[in-house]
């Protein structure tokens with residue numbers, strides 16, 4: 001057996017089969033490139049589902065992490081530490097908000113947003129105890145906890161994990177009329193991805209997010225934007241909501257916030273909303289730890305200049321122009337997305353998304369399929385135009401096979 005086959009066989013024998021990875025075993029990585037245990041190089045066109053927006057081994061982020069490793073890595077929130085205040089202040093500023101509640105994974109931040117909205121509902125809006133409702137969209141992806149999968153419409157994610165958490169109502173994504181009809185006095189929040197990533201990079205109809213913003217403001221309902229995958233530069237702006245001039249009541253952030261180095265997530269909102277918490281009511285041992293704050297602070301500093309957003313916008317225009325030429329040509333049915341983010345629906349006759357991904361892998365490009373025959377392209381924002389073009393050449397070659 002080859003080194004690769006050995007590694008895969010032992011992974012299969014000793015780890016739960018909750019993933020079906022492509023048969024490549026990565027050993028090292030740099031920028032937009034990964035090298036496997038046999039020395040083969042692959043262009044990373046997935047970027048850890050946007051956790052690697054700044055690329056592998058980003059010098060600034062690795063240096064920030066190394067410096068912090070030598071100082072202090074964990075205190076728990078039982079004590080203050082000297083990286084916490086600056087991280088919260090600068091992240092709140094980047095978001096145009098007032099307060100930050102740091103957690104670790106995206107799912108924890110979504111859970112935090114759910115708890116915050118419910119508490120705000122009871123304490124500020126005056127919803128009767130135990131009656132708070134949160135409206136979410138069909139085909140959403142917000143994480144994997146028991147509460148979050150309770151409002152998923154994906155049978156794979158839900159089946160056999162009940163009983164489910166009540167208090168959620170699902171409406172079709174992009175449909176304002178149904179959303180409006182679902183709002184009652186007990187509705188505390190509308191939770192949406194401004195672009196649905198897992199669902200296949202679905203961009204809502206123009207005006208939808210702005211209309212949701214107006215409606216939620218009128219009806220005294222919080223608008224929670226899950227920007228875990230869409231935010232922090234990916235779409236060519238700091239937040240995908242900005243494409244419609246929308247400022248939600250709460251941002252939920254994760255993935256790229258940790259710079260691909262450590263898991264860092266956060267809920268960012270106003271003092272009225274996040275001000276509902278009192279000591280002991282919510283928390284996490286690792287949330288806001290010194291190492292996480294040092295890395296995430298560097299991420300915030302990198303986003304403050306706007307250079308990554310500009311890069312994503314420029315390269316994204318190029319990406320969508322090139323993909324647009326493929327669309328309707330028989331091999332590609334539709335292309336969606338914004339910035340350096342695209343969902344490409346391949347004609348089913350050419351193979352499943354998985355088969356296309358495997359054929360791209362054979363040509364040195366790593367991507368991930370989502371549903372059916374859709375592949376998702378989301379290279380690190382640091383990718384060069386030449387590498388992006390090379391990746392697109394490989395896609396064209398696979399489609400022509």
Ligand SMILES: *Cc1c(COP(=O)(O)O)cnc(C)c1O
Nearest residue numbers: 105106107141142143226228229
């Ligand atoms: C990835 C993701 C999450 C969950 O984040 P984890 O860190 O995997 O828990 C939640 N929402 C969206 C939109 C995501 O893309």
